[in-house]
Amino acid sequence: MLICCLLLGLRSADRREEPATTYRRFDDGKRSVDFVLAYNGETQLEEHRRKCEIFEANLQREGLQLEHNKVQRVHFIKIHAPTEVLYRYAEILKIKVPLKPIPGQDQIFAESAHEFKTCCSRMCKSLFSSVQLNTALFPEREPRIHLEFSRNYLELYDTEHPNFLDASTRYSIINFILQRQHFVEGEETADNLGIEKLVQDGVYTCAYTLHDKDDRERLLKEWANISKWKNLQPLDQIKDYFGAKVALYFAWLGFYTQMLIPISIFGVLCFLYGFVTWSSDPISRDICDDNGTIMCPQCDRSCDYWRLNETCTSSKFNYLIDNNMTVVFAFSMAIWAVVYLEFWKRYSAGLVHRWGLTGFTHHVEHPRPQYLAKISRTKRLAGKAYGQDQTGKRNVLDPDVPFWSIKFLPNFTSYSIMVLFICISVIAIAGIIIYRMAQRASHSILGSENSMTFKVMILPMTAGIIDLIVISLLDMVYSNLAVKLTNYEYCRTQTEYDESLTIKNYVFQFVNYYSSLFYIAFLKGKFVGYPAKYNRVLGFRQEECNPGGCLMELCMQLVIIMAGKQVVNAIVEMLIPYLMRTFKELSYRHGWYKSHQDQRLVPYNQFTEDYNLLPAQNNSLYAEYLEMVVQFGFITLFSLAFPLAPLLALLNNVIEVRLDAIKMLRFLRRPVGMRARDIGVWHSIMTVVTRIAVASSAMIIAFSTNLVPKIVYAASMGDPELNNYLNFTLAVFNTKDFQVQPLLGGSQHVNETVCRYTEFRNPPDDPHPYKRPMIYWKILTGRLAFIVIYQNIITMMQGILRWAVPDVSGRLLKRIKRENFLLREHIIEYEKQHAMKMVQTERNGQQKSDGELRRRNNETVIRSRDEATSFV
Numbered sequence: 001m002l003i004c005c006l007l008l009g010l011r012s013a014d015r016r017e018e019p020a021t022t023y024r025r026f027d028d029g030k031r032s033v034d035f036v037l038a039y040n041g042e043t044q045l046e047e048h049r050r051k052c053e054i055f056e057a058n059l060q061r062e063g064l065q066l067e068h069n070k071v072q073r074v075h076f077i078k079i080h081a082p083t084e085v086l087y088r089y090a091e092i093l094k095i096k097v098p099l100k101p102i103p104g105q106d107q108i109f110a111e112s113a114h115e116f117k118t119c120c121s122r123m124c125k126s127l128f129s130s131v132q133l134n135t136a137l138f139p140e141r142e143p144r145i146h147l148e149f150s151r152n153y154l155e156l157y158d159t160e161h162p163n164f165l166d167a168s169t170r171y172s173i174i175n176f177i178l179q180r181q182h183f184v185e186g187e188e189t190a191d192n193l194g195i196e197k198l199v200q201d202g203v204y205t206c207a208y209t210l211h212d213k214d215d216r217e218r219l220l221k222e223w224a225n226i227s228k229w230k231n232l233q234p235l236d237q238i239k240d241y242f243g244a245k246v247a248l249y250f251a252w253l254g255f256y257t258q259m260l261i262p263i264s265i266f267g268v269l270c271f272l273y274g275f276v277t278w279s280s281d282p283i284s285r286d287i288c289d290d291n292g293t294i295m296c297p298q299c300d301r302s303c304d305y306w307r308l309n310e311t312c313t314s315s316k317f318n319y320l321i322d323n324n325m326t327v328v329f330a331f332s333m334a335i336w337a338v339v340y341l342e343f344w345k346r347y348s349a350g351l352v353h354r355w356g357l358t359g360f361t362h363h364v365e366h367p368r369p370q371y372l373a374k375i376s377r378t379k380r381l382a383g384k385a386y387g388q389d390q391t392g393k394r395n396v397l398d399p400d401v402p403f404w405s406i407k408f409l410p411n412f413t414s415y416s417i418m419v420l421f422i423c424i425s426v427i428a429i430a431g432i433i434i435y436r437m438a439q440r441a442s443h444s445i446l447g448s449e450n451s452m453t454f455k456v457m458i459l460p461m462t463a464g465i466i467d468l469i470v471i472s473l474l475d476m477v478y479s480n481l482a483v484k485l486t487n488y489e490y491c492r493t494q495t496e497y498d499e500s501l502t503i504k505n506y507v508f509q510f511v512n513y514y515s516s517l518f519y520i521a522f523l524k525g526k527f528v529g530y531p532a533k534y535n536r537v538l539g540f541r542q543e544e545c546n547p548g549g550c551l552m553e554l555c556m557q558l559v560i561i562m563a564g565k566q567v568v569n570a571i572v573e574m575l576i577p578y579l580m581r582t583f584k585e586l587s588y589r590h591g592w593y594k595s596h597q598d599q600r601l602v603p604y605n606q607f608t609e610d611y612n613l614l615p616a617q618n619n620s621l622y623a624e625y626l627e628m629v630v631q632f633g634f635i636t637l638f639s640l641a642f643p644l645a646p647l648l649a650l651l652n653n654v655i656e657v658r659l660d661a662i663k664m665l666r667f668l669r670r671p672v673g674m675r676a677r678d679i680g681v682w683h684s685i686m687t688v689v690t691r692i693a694v695a696s697s698a699m700i701i702a703f704s705t706n707l708v709p710k711i712v713y714a715a716s717m718g719d720p721e722l723n724n725y726l727n728f729t730l731a732v733f734n735t736k737d738f739q740v741q742p743l744l745g746g747s748q749h750v751n752e753t754v755c756r757y758t759e760f761r762n763p764p765d766d767p768h769p770y771k772r773p774m775i776y777w778k779i780l781t782g783r784l785a786f787i788v789i790y791q792n793i794i795t796m797m798q799g800i801l802r803w804a805v806p807d808v809s810g811r812l813l814k815r816i817k818r819e820n821f822l823l824r825e826h827i828i829e830y831e832k833q834h835a836m837k838m839v840q841t842e843r844n845g846q847q848k849s850d851g852e853l854r855r856r857n858n859e860t861v862i863r864s865r866d867e868a869t870s871f872v
Contacts, residue, residue, distance in 0.1 A: 024210050024606035026067050031080040035174045036607045037195070039204045041075035048203045055183035055198065062177050063088075074205070074601050074611065081174050086165055089173045090149040093366075095675075096356035097165060098144035100158045102826045108818050109143045131230050137218055138234040145819050146356030156830060163356075168243040168673025171209040175672040178207065179369050194369040206615060208669040210606045215241055216665055224661035229654050239355055242664065243673025249621050250657065251351055252344065252679050253628060257653040259340045263333065264650045267643035270329045274320035281319040283706065286726040288312040296531050296733055296755040298544055300740040305749035308730075308756070318552040321641055322705045330640040330697040331794065337636050337690040338798045341683065342805040349808045352677045358816065360677045365493040374490060375401060407490050414485040418504050421478050422511045428470045429515045434538060435466070467516050467557070468564040478508050494674075499681040502622060506629065506685055513561065513630055517638055520554045521700045530761055530770055532737045545758065551704050554641040562634045562645065566652045569627050570659065577614055577667040616664075616671035624660055625682050628653070632686055636693040640700060694798070698790040702783040712779045730756040734764040 024033050039052065056066055056077065063085040069076040090097070144161065147153070158164055175195075183203070184192040195207045219241065223234055233254050239247035279285070290309045297303035352358055401407055482504050491497035525545030529535040535542055545553075603609040631649050639645035664671075702708055706729075713728055714720045733755050760776035762768055808816075 022605070023213065026065075026078060026080060031065065033078045033210055033607060034081050034170050035079040035178070035207065035209055036610075037077040037079070037204050037207050038074055038607075038611055039077075040073065041070055042073055048201075051183040051198065051203050054185055055181055055195075055203075058181040058183075059177065062181070064174070064177065069607075072601050072608070074608075076607055076611075078607065079174060081170055081177075085177075086170060086173055087149070087151055087154075089176060090165060090169070091151055093173065093176065094148045095165075095169060095173075096146040096360075097149050098158050098161045098163055098356065099147050099156050099823075099826075102145060102822055104822050105145055105819070108815060108822070131232055133232055133234055134222060137222055138237055141236050141354075143354065144356075145823055146358075147823060153827070153830065156826075163240065166240045167212065168240060171670075172243065172673045172675070175209075176366070193373075196369065197373075206611070206669075208610060208615065209672060210610055211665070211670045212241070213606065219661070220665055224658060224665045226655065226658045229658060233657070235351065236354075242671060243675070244352075244355055244357055245674040245676040246621065246664070246671060247355075248348065248351070248676050248679055249624060250661070251348065253624075253653065253657055253660070255344055255347055256340070256628065256632070257650060257657065259336070259343070260646050260650040260653065263336045264647040266332055267329065267639070267646045270325040270643040271320060273325045274323050277323065278316060278319065281316075281323070282722040283726055284312070284315040284319050287315045290726075293730070294749060294752055294755050296757045297742045299541060300534075300742065303742060304747045305742075305752055305755055314552060321555055321643065322551045325643075326640055326705055327701055327707060327790075329643050330701060333636060333639055333646075334690075334694055334697065334794045335797060335801070337686075337693065338801045339805075341686060341690065342802060342807075345678075345683070345807045346805065346809050348678055350812055353812060353816065357675060357677050360675055365495060367492050368494055368497060370487070371490065371492050401490050401492075410489045414489055414504065417481070417485055418508055421474070421481070421508055425474055425508070425512045426515060428474065429467070429519065432467050432470065432516065433519065433543075434540065465560060465564070468561055468568075471512050471561070471565075472568055474512055475509065478512075479505065482508070495680065498622070502625075502681050502685075505622070505626065509626060509630055510633070513565070514633065514637065517554060517557055517561070518696075520550055520557055521638065521641075521696070521704055524550050524553070525758075526703065528759075530731070530759055531733045531755075531757060532739055532770055534739060551641050551700075554638065554700075554704065558634065558638050558642050558645065559648075562631070563648065565627075565630070566648075569623075577663060580614060610669050613669045614667055616668045625679070628656075629682055629685060629689075633689050633693075636689060637696045638700075640697055641704075690798075691795075694791055694794045695787075698787040698794075701790070702786045708782045708786055709779050712775070712782050716775060716778065729758060729760070731759040731761040731770075732763040733757055733770075737764065737770075 022029050025031060026033065039048075044052075059079070060066060063082060065080040065082060067078045067080075069078060141163070144158065144163075147156070149157070178195040180193060181195075182193045183198060195204070198204050199207060215237070219234070219237065222228060222231070223238070233250055235247055235251050238250055287308055291307075293308035294305050295308055297305055349358075352360075482501055485504065486497060486501040489500060491500055524543050527535050528542045528544050601608065601611065603612065631652070635645045635649050709729065710722060710725065713725055714722065717724070717728070719725070735753055735755060760773060760779065761770050762773055764770070
């Protein structure tokens with residue numbers, strides 16, 4: 001025990017006395033640690049040790065420099081990439097880097113800045129000066145022209161520029177090398193290469209890049225800080241630290257949050273309009289003033305008759321979301337969604353150009369090691385997967401994989417299982433619907449089933465909470481399954497892999513999260529039947545809407561699922577990583593579950609501190625994107641049922657930006673920087689959701705609001721004030737015609753002969769009792785006509801906006817063309833000068849050679865003369 005205490009004391013002293021020069025550097029204090037491999041040095045198997053030796057020898061053969069750290073139980077291998085290695089792979093990977101100033105570029109930049117800095121922009125900048133970045137900590141970058149790196153043009157590059165092969169680029173190069181090194185001698189196949197395979201087999205416990213203490217602290221203070229919620233994000237510094245892929249996510253999230261501001265303000269105004277005109281609603285006024293209308297029971301046996309005025313409060317609240325502004329708000333949301341997507345493309349194009357990624361596509365990506373391993377195990381492709389170079393060495397090739405004979409079966413199986421889980425999700429939602437029907441048909445434990453509190457509030461809320469729990473459970477199961485299904489497919493590049501995984505996950509999430517809302521919006525109360533002939537499911541009567549409509553229940557379900565999902569995600573994203581990191585750190589510090597106290601890991605430098613953080617996966621941004629895109633679907637598909645939904649999304653996103661930043665800086669290891677030119681398939685998904693939202697809004701307005709029936713009633717009955725509209729929407733039923741007579745017991749309504757129900761049907765004394773009257777078909781025609789007209793108008797306006805707003809601004813296009821012309825001329829001039837130097841060098845060499853030859857000839861002549869003289 002005394003020895004353990006002394007050892008811990010020495011290690012603590014080592015931590016306190018760790019020089020700043022070696023905190024994240026090699027022991028010489030000069031070379032930086034660009035990557036770290038970690039393994040358990042005390043329990044390493046002989047087979048694993050041999051694989052490590054081969055793998056590390058191959059890394060050194062590539063030019064990487066390694067240094068071992070074996071101070072504690074966990075051993076570390078520090079990796080440094082020299083400049084020549086970075087240059088070699090930067091050329092292979094076609095990485096664009098900034099050039100030295102080119103003659104003429106200042107004029108292009110000055111004109112672009114002059115066009116941008118208009119009077120309006122300067123005024124806006126002065127008005128919002130409080131949200132600007134601290135230029136002392138995050139200085140504005142000077143624009144530069146970028147060119148793919150080539151060692152032939154090394155003199156042209158600005159190697160002193162802070163963005164020249166920055167940290168994220170260095171890490172991506174080293175990761176590329178690590179992914180393609182073998183660890184078995186002799187038979188080198190795609191199954192025995194790559195650091196991911198070594199980590200998966202337990203040879204190494206992890207491989208990660210290091211956080212930078214100074215940059216991290218600056219970002220934590222000025223960016224990953226909730227108190228800075230209103231400030232702009234330092235996107236250039238985020239790109240340098242995390243890479244373009246992560247920076248584009250935060251740029252998109254910030255842009256999306258800013259675009260929510262105008263539609264949130266408009267939603268608040270629409271909601272306030274409902275409050276201001278609350279007393280002018282004829283439906284809620286007639287319901288509250290009514291004292292004699294008796295409504296039919298809402299279930300077969302156990303429900304009693306009820307008075308219409310019991311729904312007074314719910315009808316007033318329903319008017320807040322179902323009024324004259326509903327169509328206006330839905331129209332505005334449809335236009336906003338297209339404007340947001342089009343302006344994001346313009347904004348991202350400027351960012352991508354500034355970061356030197358214009359023209360980058362996934363076609364330049366190299367195949368995934370997992371893909372190469374998969375085709376090497378396929379019998380039909382095994383012979384094509386390998387080849388030999390001129391030296392006779394066996395190389396892994398990238399053969400063409402036919403779709404129908406090889407790719408079809410894995411893809412079909414993967415998407416079939418996805419459809420199976422979608423069916424399971426639909427069955428789960430159907431089960432919740434049956435639960436609601438059963439609750440209405442029996443004496444509920446939740447309260448009196450005859451009370452309007454139960455019918456309007458308690459039952460929808462409990463059903464919504466159960467729905468949220470089911471959604472979350474199915475989400476957890478399917479998310480893990482989707483990764484395994486995607487691994488089964490032949491995804492050549494990481495981009496293809498991410499897109500395949502994203503599509504499968506999102507289609508499932510679309511059904512999982514929106515199915516219950518679609519049910520309320522399109523099915524509930526639409527096919528109920530009438531008291532003499534109810535339509536039934538498993539013997540239960542279908543649910544009816546309240547006399548004011550189903551829009552209020554849609555609103556409640558939307559708020560519960562949307563707000564509940566945000567709370568669940570906040571817990572999953574922040575609390576769980578914090579607890580896992582804390583537990584891991586404490587277990588290593590105090591040696592929990594270990595037989596010896598010297599098993600502790602004491603953090604004393606950057607790589608030992610980062611070891612306790614959670615790993616950053618290649619698709620770590622998937623969950624963040626999914627959360628926001630699902631939220632985008634909530635507000636575009638259903639926000640007309642709750643105009644404050646954009647405001648809820650805005651408040652959530654303001655905090656979400658900072659929470660995601662905190663999570664990535666505090667709880668996760670630094671991810672390997674990856675290049676990207678856009679947010680990938682997520683933009684296409686949001687475009688499809690926007691188009692679905694047009695049809696969804698049209699159908700909700702037509703079938704779930706009172707807009708069309710009011711218009712038809714006012715035109716047919718000549719009652720523009722809608723004084724008798726409520727009576728118009730209630731059909732009459734003779735109680736002796738009940739299909740199942742209710743058991744009323746001691747009810748005061750036991751002698752009722754007539755009751756009302758919400759439908760358009762003939763009265764019992766009509767020649768065609770309970771049949772559809774002509775007014776019903778007029779209303780149905782009006783609803784269908786509204787859907788067609790609304791959808792065509794919105795689609796036309798969205799098309800005009802997409803045409804009028806180009807993906808890349810004209811100013812940026814002109815700048816790109818001028819920069820490309822200037823770049824070509826500069827390279828041509830450089831080649832001319834280089835050729836002239838070569839010619840001059842050859843001439844000088846030729847002249848020198850000729851002079852040397854003449855000198856030698858003269859010496860020969862003189863020597864011959866002297867020899868002749870001497871002979872004479």
